[in-house]
Amino acid sequence: MHAAWDGDDSPVVGVVDAETAAIDAIEIDTALESVVADADGTITSGTLETVLAAEPSVLVTGGEATLSAVARAGVDTPVVPVGPLTGIESVDRRRLPAALEAVLDGRAVRRECPVLGVTLESTAGDERDVPAISERALFDVTLITDEPARISEYSLRDRETDIATFRADGVVAATPAGSHGYASAVDAPHLSPSVDAVAVAPIGPFVTQTRQWVLPTDALTFAVEREESDASLVVDGRSVGAVTVDSQVSVSLADSLTMLAVPDV
Template sequence: MTLGIVGESAVADWIRDAAETETDVAHASASAVVAADPESVVAVGESALLALGREGLDAPVLPVDAGPGYGGVSLDASESGPTGDDSDSTDTPTSTDDSTPTKAERERLSSALDALLAREFDTDSRTLLAVTVDGERVGPALADVMLITAEPARISEYAVRSRGERVARFRADGVVVSTPTGSLGYGRNAGGPLLEPGSGVVGVVPVAPFAVNVDHWVLSADRPVTLTVERDEGEVSLLLDDRTVRRVSPHTAVEVVEDGSLDVVRVTESRPFFER
């Protein structure tokens, strides 16, 4: 068995050292880990998990400290460890990316790692989105797809279409399409709904709309949701998850549709989805 680990931090190093006593470990970039064909993967941090989604990982992945919406093991000090008590007279209450895990965090990580290596876990299937621009595939997204006006204090006009019908047209700084996984991120910050994983839908939310009565929408993900820039008053950029991928010109179709999934490991220590 090979366990993959993606992420660069003291927490990732601790997980690698702990796992090496039990199994073969590939601790590397997302692309290198996927190439190693691991049986399971630990992703430390949100960026590591998003990178694995881009690489088309087939193995189940345990997120660690990835934030709300992703599940996995949280190292938030406000949450208790496996024993229900995070107190420790010799450790600080929380760790950072550059510090070793505290005693309570080590206990939580160790318990989750044991379950992962023993294959004693469930999985949640998280939607991946395929994104095309004018018919050309530009990449997948696990959390969200966003068109955003790059210049400060400049707005543009956007249109949203679903199943061949226009859903809305509005002036705003941008528009975001969120999967259920990403609905606790940009979509929520823009006033959108929280979407349950496995519901087969995406949330579409204007970002800082010019009008005060602009709605947000829950649309089916099994057919393309099409975004267009109707009027460009500043450069409009396309973001997929945590990456800016290109500029989008007016009247160019950006299509977003469900295309595969990523299996996220759920263990006793995993953060509940709706916990914020």
């Protein structure tokens, strides 16, 4: 969905500190301060928790990891993503003051990016008391063997219908944004932002000629049918748990993250 963003009177601009690397940090310089002051606004910066406590009108994030953290937090505050981001319409760091001026003037356009809900849970019934793990993904969800070149057997289901069973090093499901990143390296289809679907592809398949899929985001299930090595669940680049033959991973649409784009800057 694309629609204009009207902005707020006396806006609060929240600049979220990068979580992983200084290279992704946003410098609050005099040019940025001047733009916000001209809009009768204020700037707050710090960790995501600190920034959200100030009830910002708009968030500014640098880098993929910080943007992913915002998606995990489930915020409904619109975001201006900064820096080179594959699959995301972002702002060049040098053009941030001009872009933020356009945002605060109400010249930005909303882009709704899907966020996936991911659940890892045991299928062993009452035999194991293993709590489910719930995560959110803005880019991709990956099941991957922990040892390189140790192939396991994976299954894929869509709305209780068997889609495929294949032997591979892993499998990835990517949102339209994520389909242009790691998933593209394993030949997953590139998806338009306007498509309500995920791109799914095996990683290092045992059979060279394998299928890739474009599937709806309402009820996907992944499982390890036979394991020759431990497998991990990786969500937006973060390892979140172990996947065994006694567990399954469910993926469905959770909500969306609103991004603000300024096409003329």
